[in-house]
Amino acid sequence: MSERKLTRNQQLVLDRLAASGSALTAYDLLDQLRGEGLRAPVQVYRALETLGQRGLIHRIESMNAFIACCAHDHQAAAGFAICDDCGEVAEFAFPASEEGLRSEVGKAGFETRHMTVELHGRCAACAGR
Amino acid sequence: MSERKLTRNQQLVLDRLAASGSALTAYDLLDQLRGEGLRAPVQVYRALETLGQRGLIHRIESMNAFIACCAHDHQAAAGFAICDDCGEVAEFAFPASEEGLRSEVGKAGFETRHMTVELHGRCAACAGR
DNA sequence: CAAAGAAGTGTAATGATATAACGTATGTTT
DNA sequence: AAACATACGTTATATCATTACACTTCTTTG
Ligand SMILES: [Zn+2]
Ligand SMILES: [Zn+2]
Ligand SMILES: [Zn+2]
Ligand SMILES: [Zn+2]
Numbered sequence: 508m509s510e511r512k513l514t515r516n517q518q519l520v521l522d523r524l525a526a527s528g529s530a531l532t533a534y535d536l537l538d539q540l541r542g543e544g545l546r547a548p549v550q551v552y553r554a555l556e557t558l559g560q561r562g563l564i565h566r567i568e569s570m571n572a573f574i575a576c577c578a579h580d581h582q583a584a585a586g587f588a589i590c591d592d593c594g595e596v597a598e599f600a601f602p603a604s605e606e607g608l609r610s611e612v613g614k615a616g617f618e619t620r621h622m623t624v625e626l627h628g629r630c631a632a633c634a635g636r
Numbered sequence: 637m638s639e640r641k642l643t644r645n646q647q648l649v650l651d652r653l654a655a656s657g658s659a660l661t662a663y664d665l666l667d668q669l670r671g672e673g674l675r676a677p678v679q680v681y682r683a684l685e686t687l688g689q690r691g692l693i694h695r696i697e698s699m700n701a702f703i704a705c706c707a708h709d710h711q712a713a714a715g716f717a718i719c720d721d722c723g724e725v726a727e728f729a730f731p732a733s734e735e736g737l738r739s740e741v742g743k744a745g746f747e748t749r750h751m752t753v754e755l756h757g758r759c760a761a762c763a764g765r
Numbered sequence: 766c767a768a769a770g771a772a773g774t775g776t777a778a779t780g781a782t783a784t785a786a787c788g789t790a791t792g793t794t795t
Numbered sequence: 796a797a798a799c800a801t802a803c804g805t806t807a808t809a810t811c812a813t814t815a816c817a818c819t820t821c822t823t824t825g
Contacts, residue, residue, distance in 0.1 A: 511792090514802065533782070547805070552783065557802090568697040569752050571782060571811095588741040588748075597744065604736035608755060611730050612717040616760025620720070623698050623754040626737060631745025640821085643773065662811070676776065681812065686773090700782095700811060 513557075519543050520554040521563055521575065530572035530589075530596045567596060569625045574598070584622040590630035597630070642686075648672050649683040650692055650704065659701035659718075659725045696725060698754045703727070713751040719759035726759070 513521065519540055524531060531539075533551045545551065555573055558564040564573050565585055577598050578585065584605050588597045601624070609619050642650065648669055653660060660668075662680045674680065684702055687693040693702050694714055706727050707714065713734050717726045730753070738748050 511801080514791095516803080548783070549785090549806095550804075553802075568754070586737065586740070588744070588746045590746070591749070597741070597746070599740060601737055601740050604733040604740065607733035607736065608715065608730055608753065611715070611728060611733065612726070612755055612757075615717070615726065616763065617717045617719070617726070617755070618757045618763060619717075619755045620757040621755075623752060623756070624737065625697070625752040626741055626746070626748045626750075627752070628741075628747045628749040634745065634747060640772080643820095645774080677812070678777095678814090679775075682773075 510561075514554075516545065516550055517554045517557055519545070520551060521558055524564055524573060524575040528575075529594060530567050530570055530574040532570075532572045536573075565598070567625060568623050569627065570596075584624065586624035586626065588626045588628070588630070590633055591627050592629055592633040595630050595632075643683075645674065645679055646683045646686055648674070649680060650687055653693055653702060653704040657704075658723055659696050659699055659703040661699075661701045665702075694727070696754060697752050698756065699725075713753065715753035715755065717755045717757070717759070719762055720756050721758055721762040724759050724761075 520536055523536055523539055533548060533555060536555075537545055537548055537551045540551070555564065555566075559566060559573075562576060562579070562581055564575055565587070566573055567587055567589070570589065574587075574596055576585070578600070583600045583602050586599045586601050588599060589595070605622065608622065608624075612619060649665055652665055652668055662677060662684060665684075666674055666677055666680045669680070684693065684695075688695060688702075691705060691708070691710055693704055694716070695702055696716055696718070699718065703716075703725055705714070707729070712729045712731050715728045715730050717728060718724075734751065737751065737753075741748060
């Protein structure tokens with residue numbers, strides 16, 4: 508059987524990310540969890556690694572930050588729309604484009620294992636509509 | 637009038653990236669250009685910034701690395717297929733999927749200004765075909 | 766051409782992100 | 796209970812990127 512229960516540190520990190528709703532860096536998380544007894548970056552990074560392997564969080568490469576997954580049980584790749592004005596990050600799926608990208612590089616014999624899709628711009632709220 | 641001529645440092649960095657053909661980190665570049673007189677990270681980062689603004693190079697977010705643009709005069713967004721076995725990075729265009737992504741987030745009122753699209757996997761050569 | 770402004774330079778220090786190494790503890794399987 | 800896998804805390808270090816400052820070079824324009 509798989510799916511161990513999350514450990515205390517893992518749960519703390521996941522809960523903090525989920526409560527935040529936004530993307531946090533490892534050091535943001537460390538600062539916010541010092542009150543819970545976390546003291547060193549490596550404790551946060553270890554929790555983040557496990558949570559990532561289990562698909563409970565995503566890493567936002569262009570921000571060096573992490574966010575709780577809001578979809579769970581991914582069939583498809585995750586994309587992110589990142590507002591550079593307010594920092595909001597919205598997760599989205601893009602099944603048609605995903606297939607398009609996969610086949611675009613597949614023509615050259617490339618086997619895609621993971622996609623990083625991060626759109627930077629301005630969210631509806633910040634555009635003032 | 638725009639389009640200044642590239643300075644010595646900028647040309648050194650661009651030439652090194654173009655000659656390499658692969659993605660290099662700022663510190664890779666610094667090491668390889670010490671013989672040309674470069675001494676400090678900031679010299680490389682400054683050149684990289686200008687080159688990026690002019691569209692002569694791209695930053696690969698998921699590698700903290702930089703690569704020479706092989707397309708020039710981008711109408712479209714750039715995507716990258718990155719082989720995790722050999723490190724090869726291939727730039728590609730994806731006009732249809734690009735439009736799909738843009739409209740996917742556009743439904744929520746998001747205005748896309750820049751796309752990071754990085755596909756990790758295995759290249760044809762490494763797959764042994 | 767000379768003055769003014771914009772862009773670039775080198776040096777030094779620092780900040781921000783991430784991992785390695787070590788020995789110990791805890792939980793699960795047999 | 797022994798063996799194994801996973802996680803722990805601590806310390807140190809590696810890697811990536813920027814700030815600050817004083818000075819120089821290039822470009823524009825009066
Ligand atoms: Zn997700
Ligand atoms: Zn916004
Ligand atoms: Zn390009
Ligand atoms: Zn390869």
